[in-house]
Amino acid sequence: MPLIQVDLDRSLYESSHDAIGRAIHDAQIEALGIPADDRFQVFRPREEGELKFDPAYNGVARDSLVLIQITAVHMYPVAVKRKLFETIAAKLGPLGIHAEDLLISLVENGFEDWFAGR
Template structure:
């Protein structure tokens, strides 16, 4: 936890996908202080005709390396969120050659009763986590 959905255009080779997923996870661990084994990622590849992302009038240029992250998480401090955005763009640029202009993030916040990691339990409520 958090649950990270990553949307990209089709066409990245498998090794590039691996580096992308590892980089995103490393930044989640670093910025949100979650354990390394708290890794829940879903990568969805889209045809170019099925992924549209303009710039909300900010004059941000997008390329074929565009990445959208939807992150569902328990509440995080504002400072952690801001650090995450910055750390993410720096790491993706350094390790994946993805420009900061090609990174978009949306955080969805929920609470402890909204999570079950299996076994029919709400582990945050039962004290297992």
């Protein structure tokens, strides 16, 4: 049950949050094999100037920043995590979100750190 938190410009949120949410969820289904009803997402729209980033960090040209934080149980091998990152970027590309503008962070913990109603 990954928990997805997305920080993005308010204008992008207002125009595309449904499609962004679907794309991220579809990427999780494809890359992680999660059930279709395992969708937990929080969007945090930000006003201009609230997201600070270096537009040339690590030799990548960035125009904006979409920050995706994923919290998940520690159970996925490195190759699966990389596939998730690549799949998210591929699914967001058609929405006009460039891979260069993404920062995805995966934080892992144990099953004992979760409660989902039961």
